[in-house]
Amino acid sequence: MSRLPRSLRSRITAAVAVLVTVVVALAGLVIVVRIDHRDRTDVDRQLAARVEKGDQDAEKLLDQSGHPDGGDSGDSGDSGDSGDSGDDYGGLLAGSQSLVRLISGGKVVAQHGETPTAPLPPPTRDGYRTVDAGGQTWRSLTRPLDTGGYRLEVLQDIDPIERRLADNTAIVAAVTLFAALATAGGVWLLTRIILQPLERLRTGALAISADTAGPQLPAAERPQEVADLSRALNSMLDQLRTSMESTRRFTADAGHELRTPLTSIGVTLETLQRNPDLPTSQRAKALEAMNAEHRRITALLTGLQTLARGDAHALPERTRVVVGELLDTAVAQAARRHPTTTYELTADASTPVQVDGWPVGLRLAVDNLLDNAALHGRPGGAVEVRLTRDAGTVRIGVGDDGPGIPADQRHAMTERFTRGTRTRSPGSGLGLALVDQQARLHHGTLHLGRSPAGGLEATLALPAAEGEERQGEPTRD
Structure with a gap:
């Protein structure tokens, strides 16, 4: 907790900046993930569509390789020009960084399309897979053919998709950073305006003295929370001033009431000291007067104590x-x-x-x-x-x-x-x-x-x- 900013302005700025950063980052990541998922789904859909023509592709690959009996893959490694308009493999292979391979006995017997920068291992099972080779990333779909015991593998280079994912992620990071900085700067300026009523309250509070009847704290109209706080504080100040004035008046009155009987007792004591031979009857009257004043003081102190306890609500259970x-x-x-x-x-x-x-x-x-x-x-x-x-x-x-x-x-x-x-x-x-x-x-x-x-x-x-x-x-x- 000690690492948190001390000022309310800094805390609001930090909180809003963090919130905006999280929201923008999450929203951007969701968009990037959705775009990447769509691209990869499109590739899988194209691969599945191409595999549906597997029997025709297998016959063409065997005819072009010149090894209808499934010759060595090295003899059939001459790939056709991916930009050749006479390509019989359609849009999947023509200029699309695609590759079609015919697999037999775990070996590639024929292939046509984009030449990979590094040899691609034959698939060990049917279905989709992702292969990394020579810095390239390929998406592959393999399925068995109905005749000849062959398996057909269709591959697509997805490096463009990987680059798009990286670029989109970088854009989201840059936008998030910019949004955080812009939000922090904007909130820092706005909170200065929003917190001005509180600053006026603080300045007014510093000017208040216990020895004066005013001034009150400045009244605020907006925002509502500051206006309510201003009214509550002014009401509290009024109550404190009233209580202080009542206490001062109460103390002064109590001192005045106590001074009279104490003065009377003092005068009587002084009289008795100066007149040791005072007649018994006069001495008795003086002592009775002192007793009366003593009872008055005791009653007064008892009443003051009771009032003070009531004011402090120091009361037993009902x-x-x-x-x-x-x-x-x-x-x-x-x-x-x-x-x-x-x-x-x-x-x-x-x-x-x-x-x-x-x-x-x-x-x-x-x-x-x-x-x-x-x-x-x-x-x-x-x-x-x-x-x-x-x-x-x-x-x-x-x-x-x-x-x-x-x-x-x-x-x-x-x-x-x-x-x-x-x-x-x-x-x-x-x-x-x-x-x-x-x-x-x-x-x-x-x-x-x-x-x-x-x-x-x-x-x-x-x-x-x-x-x-x-x-x-x-x-x-």
């Missing part, structure tokens, strides 16, 4: 989750965390509602909804939790009786580190962002609306587990 049982446990613990808030859970217990997902992620989403409702609702108020099912969708609704969120701000509340203008309680602004992320990871949605009590109602819609749809459908008689 399992079957019974939503009713998860809600019962979550509501009971939320009531202990917020003893002044009343939680009311309404669910259809006739059929267990199940979803496929991650119990920890779903529990995190539900806990955030329950805590948000208690924190942003009316002090000492009530939170209504409803579990419903509609065809193949499971809905978990959590509504409070607080001031709610204006309709034009609801979508923004799912962004990270975003807090409403009407909120009165502390928080990191990650609660609804975590719920929205879990909804998307479970192929569901989070909808924010107005609750019947006038506050915020958050509805988490999730696809039911496989088989739940049929279980929830009413039976028919």
Whole structure:
């Protein structure tokens, strides 16, 4: 593989040149073989036609040789003039480099026609054969005669056919070489034009910097493959820029959120150090404030870690989750965390509602909804939790009786580190962002609306587990 050309242009040129060479060479060889086969078939046909007149030729050969009893071949070796117009042997012998021989007892007793440059051995069997002698190639056909015990052999010099085969082969080789060179040159020039869009993409990619919002790669219209690649790369760049901007904003917001509690803890520690004789009550208040800030930092870091894992899709295997049982446990613990808030859970217990997902992620989403409702609702108020099912969708609704969120701000509340203008309680602004992320990871949605009590109602819609749809459908008689 290391011997292959490195550039795409060279590889395309080499591949096309090799392909054209093979195709032209094979096509030329097929033509040459067909022509040669036709020539040799024509010779065999002429020999067969001549042998059909074997008895007449034998009588003429014996009369001309003067040895009707089958004299020595040397005495009959005087061949007639192949150009003599009085030749009785017709077109086969007249100027056609042909030869007719009469064989008896393994010896040539008479012959007429072209004189070979070297003696030709008598045939040992009947039928066709090819003989090489003295640099000449002869095609021969031998058959026995009906009378006299003679065998008649008709020969044709096929050196012209051999030369034609060699000439045609040389022409095919020359044409193949020319076609390969012409193709390589043409493809080398054409690929320069064809690959120009890719070269523009490469130049554009070198000009892109991670610190700037542009430029994008140049858009290509033709060819279609390069146009698709250009669009795909530009889409990838847009996603990377969006992700980078989100990461930068996320980092900046996280630093800002962490700076406030850390600064507060630092101020409190400095106060305690400068005032070792601080009254016990004031020291207790300072320590409680530090504990509160510590809990805030811990909650913030936990939320950031959860969001990061969700963004990286570092998730365990999906399992079957019974939503009713998860809600019962979550509501009971939320009531202990917020003893002044009343939680009311309404669910259809006739059929267990199940979803496929991650119990920890779903529990995190539900806990955030329950805590948000208690924190942003009316002090000492009530939170209504409803579990419903509609065809193949499971809905978990959590509504409070607080001031709610204006309709034009609801979508923004799912962004990270975003807090409403009407909120009165502390928080990191990650609660609804975590719920929205879990909804998307479970192929569901989070909808924010107005609750019947006038506050915020958050509805988490999730696809039911496989088989739940049929279980929830009413039976028919």
